[in-house]
Amino acid sequence: MDTPSIDAGSRLLALKHELVAANRILAHQGVLDAFGHVSARHPERPGEFLISRSCAPELVEIDDIITMRLDGSISEGADAKPYLEVPIHAEIYRARPDVRAVVHSHAPAVIPFGIVTQPLRPVYHMAGFLAKGAPVFDIRACFGCTDMLVRRAEQGAALAQALGSSAIALMRGHGFVATSTSIPGVVYRAIYTERNATIQQQAIALGGPVTYLDEDEALQADDTNMGAIGKPWALWKRYADRLKALEKRATLDHF
Structure with missing residues (x-):
């Protein structure tokens, strides 16, 4: 009778470890810095999600992971201070039952595509997930002048609506969100959103027309890449x- 709960507990712990790794990977890859965050839908309770307390991603440890409900309240980790922009995650999970992981990043290479008319499009096979494009969410168009942060549920819902069925949405003058059905998948998409943006800017700067992937080849590339995500x-x-091991060793050597 105890086996299901043990299995559920093991899955939850494994997911927490993946989430810690995701924070550190994205920081190491330059997609997140002191700001930004990554979350995962709870493996047993779809109306809840796991996310770190408000903390620089590179510093996230397993004890920093808290559980939040879609209404923005804390289910587990009541003493923690959450990120201001948890509505980004909550409202995407509410609107997209298929999504199981979300990243919010301020990667500089991506910012230009949210403030110009040139759309972010897939320029190489690693970014096939951009097949449906990257819609731009402009918070000012919906809510007037703000501090640009998605702090409230209605702002998160508007962002989720702009995202639609796409994998990525840009946030004008702010950053972007990436989604996937897994933590490894969303980490992959966040990293290659940044890399595609860099390559696309380089191609545009060279002058002349740019040859983009068409939707069919982008979708096929994404299927292949997601199948090899491990x-x-x-x-x-x-x-x-x-x-992490080097950090631990350095701390021990200090003492």
Whole structure:
């Protein structure tokens, strides 16, 4: 009779470890810095999600992971201070039952595509998930002048509506959100959103017309890449684990 709860507990613990790794990987890859966050839908309770307390991603430890409800209240970790922009995650999970992980990033290479008319489009196969484009959410168009942060449920809902069925949405003058059905998948998409943006800017700067992937080849590329997601995830996680071990060793050497 206890086996299901033990299995559920193991799955939850494994997901927490993946979430810690995701924070460190994205910081190491330059997609997150002192700001930004990544979350995962609870494996047993779809109306809840896991996210770190308000903390720089590179510093996230397993004890920093809290559980939040879609209404923005804390289910587990009541003493923690959550990120101001948890409505980003809550409202995307509410609007998209297929989404199981969300990243919010301020990666500089992506910002220009949210403030110009040139859309972010897939320029190479690693970014096939951009097949449906990257819609732009402009908070001012919906809510007037704000501090640009998605602080309230209605703002998160408007962002989720702009995202629609796409994998990525840009946030004008702010950053972007990435979604996927898994933590490794969303980490992959966040990293390659930034890389595609960099390459696209380089291609545009060279002058002349740019040849983009068409929707069919982008979708096929995304299917292939998502099927091989374990390969980059294992590599990125190994880097993150090494950095964590070095940090621990440095702390011990200090004492």
